[in-house]
Amino acid sequence: MRKNTGGLRPSGAPATGWSMKDSILSRLLYTYLILFISVILILSFVFTRFIDIGYYNMKRNQLLQEGKRISSLVERYGFEDLAGNQMKDALNLIGYVTNSSVYVLKIQNLEDVGPQMSGEYSMAIAEDIKRVAAGDEVARRISIENIDTDVFFAGLPIYLNGNVEGAVLLFSPLNELGQTMDRMYMAAWGIGLAFIMIASMVIYAVSRRVTEPIIRMANAAREIADGKFAGDINIQSNDEIALLADSFNYMKNQLKKIEKMRQELISNISHELRTPLTTIRGFIQGIMDGMINPEEERQYLEVALEEVNRMTKLVGDLMDLSKLQTGSIKLYKSEFDVDSLVNEVVKGFDIECRERGIYVAAEVGEGLKVTADRDRIKQVLVNLVGNAVKFTPDGGNIVISAQQVDNRTVFKISDTGQGISEEDIPYIFDRFYRADRTKPGHGLGLAIAKELVEIHGGTISAESKEGYGTTIIFDLPS
Template sequence: MLKSIFLRLLVTYLLITIFVITSMTFIVANIYKNTVFKEEREHLESVAQRANSLAQDYYNQLISEKELNSAVNAMGYSTESVIYVLKINKEHFAEHQKLLLSGLNEEFVAQDLKLVLDGRKVFRQEQYSVGFGTYVLFSGSPLTINGKVEGAILVISPINNLNQNIARMNLIIWAVAVAMIIVSVPFVYLNSRRISKPIKEMEVTARKIAAGEKADHTVIFSQDEIGRLANSFNNMKDQIEKTEKMRQELIADVSHELRTPLTSINGFVQAIIDGVIEPENHGEYLLLIQDEAKRLIRLTSDLLDLAKLQSGGIEMYKERINLFALVEGVLAVFSPQAENKELSIINRVAQELYVRADSSALKQVLINIISNAIKYSPAKGQIIVNAEQDSNHVRLAVCDNGIGIAEEDLPYIFEKFYRSDRVRNSEDKSTGLGLSIAKNLIELNGGSIWAESTERRGTSVIFTLPVDF
């Protein structure tokens, strides 16, 4: 039941709306009722004060008894109440309290009259009166003559009309509440749809992705959590598609790169088995087979290293490194190759320059870059390694005067297996992963890498690393 998030939101919002409106309606109705009774109480007390003033005038012989009765009856008529002006003292009432007073044979009257004669005001709200046969408001005030309590003024008012007015007002209040609930239903529905729709769209998109189908972006014009969730979901979808594309490209590239050496090895072995190659030439072809096997080993090793880098499987141990010493060590490794091609390799890195990086990673980066520089430089060429420092980074460049890279190839040289058509058609035996590995290692050390080149004039591979003072 209610397995849909839309239904859960709809029911939840409706219940909250009904609860809030019902509670507010109940509170308003009670406030109105209490206000009406409060106003009526104040009105009855003002009537009692007026009656007390008339009684005082009577006892001071300012008005006659007839005038007193007329005025009191007129006030009772105008207020729809019965007014009693009783001249009785406390002691007399205590002796004769069991006597039935005319029109006042109510148990609550006798009880409250004691309090009034003690100088206190009494008010009863919704008190049932047997004499009136209905609920009444009862107000009792002391009758004071010249500052002394000489009796009581009792005002009894049926509340039929009050209750009718309150009932009519309650009907209006509850009708408005029902109307508000009805009017709020479309807004609750639309808001529930607004929240649940993008989640539903993301669910459909996720199902398509899981089924291997192409899915469009979830478009949400919102800056709240749902909008941010949709953006994150779209980014995740793009990353999945990018990863899938990379996986397919990797399979295609690996298949292509493995096919050539495997085909060569298989062809040489088959030729030896079939006797096409003379026994005295077996050694030469076995060396060729060994070269292709070594190429396969390098390829698989580079692929494993690249996979570890991209998956975060290699942890960087950053330390303070003297860049000049590190470059010197790497150039020493390439000294034999440079001599064979009569290359001049110059280290122009300042001896006091330090960077913060993983030394093994930085060494591998330099090996990959300098190896390419030597490979694509002409005999008697020149390779220069220089560096400069700004406030936060060291910028190191490996520059050669080799064959260069075409402008259209520059944006892609750091991709896996990428080599220009000219290089692919050459006798080059590289795996095409060196610069891709270098790029990942530099980025893991907090730097960036790029290349600048002009065809037939040389190439500069440049990277930056955080400086360490």
Template sequence: MFGLYRKLLITYLLILAAIIAILSMLVFQFFKAELFERNQNMLLDAGQYINTLLVQYQRGDINEQDLIRSINTTGQIANARIIVIEGRDYLRNREYLKEQINLDDDELLQNLQEIYYGNTVVSHRQYSESLDSYVTGVGMPAKIGGEVIGAIILFTPVGKLDLTLEKVIDMIIITAMVAFAVGFILVFFVSKSISKPIIAVSNSAQELAAGKDTMDLQVSSNDEIGQLVNSFNEMKWQLQQTEKMRRELIAGVSHELRAPLAAIRGFVQGILDGVIDIKDQQKYLTITLQEINRLTRITNDLLELAKLESGNIRLNKKVVNIQRLTNDVIELLKDKIILKQLHLNINNNREMLMEIDDDRIRQVVRNILENAIRYTPEGGKIGVHVKEELFSINIIIEDTGIGIPESEQPYIFDTFYRVEKSRNQSHGGIGLGLAIAKNIVNLHNGEIQVESKLHNGTTMIVKLPKA
């Protein structure tokens, strides 16, 4: 089974090889076409020059010896064999050409006819038996005064052209091999750089799935791979936090359940065994009922949170007076406020109506206010204010309690998150109240903000949109 690195390496090398092969073929075809075109142009130029010599010979400017010598010199320079045919008897001339170069009869006849019609004929590759070689040639009419008086045939063996092409092929092969070697080195390092972080993410994910702790992966780029590594590190941190909170929840719930269960069992067992006097049974039964209520409250909070996070909650909205709602919650918790001798400041003198789920928002206000009471020392201050803004109505609950560390403020609304576990255990609660409140406010398309400094109190702001 090939890993990612091998797959990338092989894929890139195949692409590189294909590109080099295609480019090599294109370069070869270009050189071949250029070479044959130059050879053709050279033969055409030589043919035009010979036609000029024929005109000069016809006018008597040069003699026959000068004509033959010039034609031979031109053939040597052009590396071509030159045949000059007088007259337009193409049948006789065809036989003559066939004896000279043994070209294909049908094609020769057709070419001669074209030449006598005044056209130039180019043959890129024909086999000549007399030369035992393939030749490339040019045939053009010999004209004097615009009249065709014969034909000029120039042809050269392609052997030398092929030799040149072989040298070109050797150069292309060497260049392609060098390019492939350089490309291989580049592909090797590029594949390594791409696959290394992905393989690291894969290995870390497997370790994480196996329950092992893993170090954060190093980010070496700002591209999509770097974003992947950052996302994995963030996901790993979230999973670790979730696992940590899960364990803390189990420990907290176990602790919260164990204490009341132990008290209930002890009191009931004492009554059944007759250890507790009849006159004291009412007191201990009252304590037992309180512990049962506590168990019920914990269970209800867990069920409520599960419903909210599953999205199976439907809001029962109706027009509610926010002033009356907050006053009712304060009245409900007044005994706890008096018990801790807390100073209460209320600022909600004006009626404010809005459409909300009455029971759910009461739960939000109660959870936040209970936290304020729980974490504010005796003799401290608590304020409850209702403020209307342009697009929202804000319920503000502030206290002079112990505050929340700045580093933990972003997580206080997370499910199962508890600020300083020992603090929660000493003050009661298992850290579900704010998570429930946050989910309820989100269902109303609102938001909860927190402002707090350690040892300087906390302010919670519930913003509920008007529409």
């Protein structure tokens, strides 16, 4: 007993080459997870970048604003008051609020800048101090060797009597930003992992819902291959999977119908061939054994010939239908008179119609011509008129009309027969289909007519009501 170790592999499916990792479910699951994780990473990067830029701009504006306040104080009270308690308290308060180190330098010349500051700061901002001494405001992020975090630096000039006499320098470490970002990263990854777990379950359920109908259809396809036609597959949704299931059900029902017709065809052909072959064999055996008088031999041979002709027509119809469906029939188109063709077809049924009292009327537009394969269109008309004669009761009427409508030539064959039920009309042009099985025939005539009309670029349809007769309509390009 073989076990299904693949989890989702349909029963009866070949084990070779199939694995869980190759299934649609796995591909959908992995694809959605990768996409979801990528989105989380991108959003995390964008969000942290946004926070970083926002914090940077906030710190820049804060230090520049406080630097301007210090510069205003020095410009108002002069450098002599820097040693006073009030000035020291103000500078310490600003440094505490902004989490920064504050330097107020008196610049008499550029060479005096370095000794007034600690070495690591003066080396990192030497060029910036030159710009401040020239009257520019400077604010940027700097890295200092002996400090394990980046520092935000702001420098502003101090004006006395219209000249740059000093500078306010503020240094604020950005370790707060790093700590904040670390906490945000931890929170983001925690939330992300929780979402990934929830998303995995949701994605699995959704993917399973997508693949489960496909597995059911695969199992049903194998049953069809084994000749078993189960019930329809019902999908409760309005998406593409439901459309696929509807198409699959339609295909299955069509195959079921074709299989039924094929079996009926084999049965009918077997019967149709067995009966004349038995008759012919009996006649030949009787003649050979001397059981039939020589005077009656011709009569029996004529009956045998009629049976041979009927079998020949059956085989010919099957061959024509096969050629039409494979596209191997070549058309020999020419312009011909429609009226003469219709009269020719009507004459072929003249004797039978006279014997049964069926009145046949031909109504063809004057001078109507069409370009087509005359022999094939005659074959269409013979099949359609033959059907009309077959199903029209004695004393009934048949009307054959042909008219020009726009750029099409429209043919109509109407009879006063028993009509066709509404349920049968969609199938009467199918191969081997016979709405009335009490009448002789093989169900090939209308199928051949349909194929011949369509390869000419035309269409064919039927209108019928039970008890009121049938009208077959087909058109051809003019």
